[in-house]
Amino acid sequence: MAKMSFENHIMKQFDEELEEIRTRLMEMGGKVEQQLQNAVKAVTDADSKLAEEVISEDQSIDSMEVDIDEACILIIARRQPAASDLRLVMMVTKAVNDLERIGDEAKKIANHAIILAEQSGSAEGYTEVRHMGASVTRMLANALDAFARFDVDAAMRTLEEDKQIDLEYKTALRELVTYMMEDPRSISRVINVLWVIRSLERIGDHAKNLCEQIVFVVKGKDIRHQ
Amino acid sequence: MSPADTAKPAKAASKAASKSAPKKVAKAKSAVPKVKKTEPKAKKAVAKTRKAVAPQFKAGQSLDIDDHQITVGKSFSDNAKMTMRNIDVYYGDKQAIHNVSIDIAKNEVMAMIGPSGCGKSTFLRTLNRMNDTVEGCRVEGDICMDGENLYAPKLDVVELRARVGMVFQKPNPFPKSIYENVAYGPKIHGLADSRVDLDEIVENSLRKASLWEEVKERLHQPGTGLSGGQQQRLCIARAIAVSPEVILMDEPCSALDPIATAKIEELIEELSENFTIAIVTHSMQQAARVSHRTAYFHLGKLIEVNPTEQVFTMPEHQLTEAYITGRFG
Numbered sequence: 001m002a003k004m005s006f007e008n009h010i011m012k013q014f015d016e017e018l019e020e021i022r023t024r025l026m027e028m029g030g031k032v033e034q035q036l037q038n039a040v041k042a043v044t045d046a047d048s049k050l051a052e053e054v055i056s057e058d059q060s061i062d063s064m065e066v067d068i069d070e071a072c073i074l075i076i077a078r079r080q081p082a083a084s085d086l087r088l089v090m091m092v093t094k095a096v097n098d099l100e101r102i103g104d105e106a107k108k109i110a111n112h113a114i115i116l117a118e119q120s121g122s123a124e125g126y127t128e129v130r131h132m133g134a135s136v137t138r139m140l141a142n143a144l145d146a147f148a149r150f151d152v153d154a155a156m157r158t159l160e161e162d163k164q165i166d167l168e169y170k171t172a173l174r175e176l177v178t179y180m181m182e183d184p185r186s187i188s189r190v191i192n193v194l195w196v197i198r199s200l201e202r203i204g205d206h207a208k209n210l211c212e213q214i215v216f217v218v219k220g221k222d223i224r225h226q
Numbered sequence: 227m228s229p230a231d232t233a234k235p236a237k238a239a240s241k242a243a244s245k246s247a248p249k250k251v252a253k254a255k256s257a258v259p260k261v262k263k264t265e266p267k268a269k270k271a272v273a274k275t276r277k278a279v280a281p282q283f284k285a286g287q288s289l290d291i292d293d294h295q296i297t298v299g300k301s302f303s304d305n306a307k308m309t310m311r312n313i314d315v316y317y318g319d320k321q322a323i324h325n326v327s328i329d330i331a332k333n334e335v336m337a338m339i340g341p342s343g344c345g346k347s348t349f350l351r352t353l354n355r356m357n358d359t360v361e362g363c364r365v366e367g368d369i370c371m372d373g374e375n376l377y378a379p380k381l382d383v384v385e386l387r388a389r390v391g392m393v394f395q396k397p398n399p400f401p402k403s404i405y406e407n408v409a410y411g412p413k414i415h416g417l418a419d420s421r422v423d424l425d426e427i428v429e430n431s432l433r434k435a436s437l438w439e440e441v442k443e444r445l446h447q448p449g450t451g452l453s454g455g456q457q458q459r460l461c462i463a464r465a466i467a468v469s470p471e472v473i474l475m476d477e478p479c480s481a482l483d484p485i486a487t488a489k490i491e492e493l494i495e496e497l498s499e500n501f502t503i504a505i506v507t508h509s510m511q512q513a514a515r516v517s518h519r520t521a522y523f524h525l526g527k528l529i530e531v532n533p534t535e536q537v538f539t540m541p542e543h544q545l546t547e548a549y550i551t552g553r554f555g
Binding site: 008009010011014079080081082083084085086087220 | 510511514538539540541546547550551552553554
């Protein structure tokens with residue numbers, strides 16, 4: 001028997017549907033990434049307008065989530081996917097959820113950006129925000145790259161980045177607490193910065209989930225909670 | 227892909243910013259002696275975009291059936307009812323089954339799946355010597371039930387077929403009454419001493435086949451007057467009336483509608499409490515629903531045997547994966 005091509009389903013339409021949810025997930029990932037970058041920028045540049053944009057754009061992410069979920073349900077109902085196809089569909093439904101949550105966190109950051117822009121005061125904590133923002137954006141980008149290529153090694157590497165982000169979070173927390181003790185007048189402002197940092201840390205966790213799901217798709221191994 | 231592409235420059239930028247110095251040095255280093263290697267690497271990355279699901283399979287597996295030597299997965303059982311070792315089956319000169327070894331455990335539902343002509347039905351039929359009736363058919367290897375060789379010359383084939391019952395693709399009731407259909411086996415095997423005994427066997431068998439409630443009022447009407455699904459359940463009742471140890475089912479639902487199919491599947495689940503069942507099916511979903519272990523056949527070779535939940539989520543062999551995900555051309 002001649003070698004068969006491993007990618008192709010007998011039903012071409014099934015191929016297309018799987019490709020479609022993959023593409024749409026990447027699309028959503030790109031959008032979420034953009035939202036995150038803009039949200040962080042809105043904080044550090046005190047750009048309320050940009051923050052407003054992020055907030056209003058969140059809706060499009062929500063509707064992407066709903067659409068992709070619907071497409072996945074339809075695939076399950078129509079095609080009864082098995083093995084790697086099944087894992088891909090399950091992964092996409094979960095990944096979409098994580099991406100949507102990242103979008104929510106970006107929106108929260110944008111909300112705080114507006115409050116921070118209204119309050120005048122020192123730029124204490126902005127270095128941390130910028131720094132963590134960069135780490136988290138990078139991690140999310142790496143996770144999405146790993147998904148685009150189904151690259152388990154890249155996913156495993158990216159997964160480790162979350163530890164670094166957690167560490168940065170703790171360090172920033174400690175610093176800002178110290179600052180608040182030294183200057184109690186700054187408390188209400190710094191707390192807003194803390195919320196931003198907290199959101200960034202959560203985004204790191206969601207990006208980690210994405211990486212775990214990539215491993216699940218390719219290896220069929222569930223590495224959560226290990 | 228265009229939206230994903232638009233997202234890429236941003237990624238690339240952030241990457242370049244972050245990973246900057248150390249990685250570049252490393253790259254430059256490796257680039258000097260391995261100039262030739264850079265090209266295939268780039269190609270690999272492209273190929274990975276869609277094919278990357280493949281690496282989960284162990285090395286040495288091939289989609290080319292001619293390369294296939296050993297069955298992967300868990301073919302054997304500690305609690306075997308039937309043991310088959312190195313089975314070859316020939317139809318004349320043509321070899322239909324190549325060196326298949328597998329156990330079927332007690333009270334297990336073993337599903338056999340595979341594309342048309344892969345030998346799953348042939349293999350099933352060796353289990354109660356149905357192939358004896360096919361001219362030019364030759365079976366080699368050891369097939370034992372509870373350690374007893376089924377192909378021993380002394381063995382009584384009629385008795386064997388009582389112990390290993392069979393249900394076929396199309397319902398084939400005898401052109402007799404419902405009652406007679408079920409009572410026939412016990413009668414010729416002398417399983418009933420009296421009319422009362424026989425009545426009891428018939429009722430029990432029909433109950434086990436969940437047909438009793440539907441036919442108890444018309445036991446003496448012809449079996450052929452029942453609906454397709456009922457006929458098939460009648461055939462199952464007929465098979466279990468002689469208290470077999472093993473029931474072989476050759477696509478028992480392929481001629482039935484979904485409701486009748488669901489009833490048969492429900493029945494298979496119940497029957498597995500008392501019997502060992504081997505079922506050949508073309509419906510992968512059916513195999514996934516009813517069986518405990520699944521064996522995948524391909525062109526006369528046994529490719530993989532594994533617990534059903536594994537076969538349908540993480541098959542071990544890429545041929546199995548290709549088949550159950552519908553990728554065979």
